[in-house]
Amino acid sequence: GGYRRSGYHETANWLFRNGIWERITFDELFKIDNARYQKVVLDAIRQKQDMPAVCLDCSTIFEQNNRFTFHENGIKLYFFEGEPHAFQIILTREQLEEIPSAKWIVPFL
Numbered sequence: 128g129g130y131r132r133s134g135y136h137e138t139a140n141w142l143f144r145n146g147i148w149e150r151i152t153f154d155e156l157f158k159i160d161n162a163r164y165q166k167v168v169l170d171a172i173r174q175k176q177d178m179p180a181v182c183l184d185c186s187t188i189f190e191q192n193n194r195f196t197f198h199e200n201g202i203k204l205y206f207f208e209g210e211p212h213a214f215q216i217i218l219t220r221e222q223l224e225e226i227p228s229a230k231w232i233v234p235f236l
Contacts, residue, residue: 168204
């Protein structure tokens with residue numbers, strides 16, 4: 128992954144499934160305009176203690192999230208990367224179960 132010159136991030140990660148390595152894209156797991164996804168993410172952000180002051184109610188927060196990595200506790204999402212107010216959150220297995228498009232990945236984590 129990492130930055131490309133356009134500022135676009137590599138938005139996929141690899142998962143070993145059914146005996147082969149598969150490329151899993153952000154869009155396969157998360158639909159940023161889905162209400163369940165937005166609720167789970169906003170709840171996770173509100174639970175963080177060390178959050179920078181960002182607009183939690185504006186839709187731009189979701190437009191600034193297109194990258195994830197697998198984490199020992201679930202999936203880490205990255206917001207506003209490369210900006211001073213960048214932050215990450217971890218969606219736990221329980222939180223991922225609440226997101227219709229992402230719950231399939233929980234058994235692989």
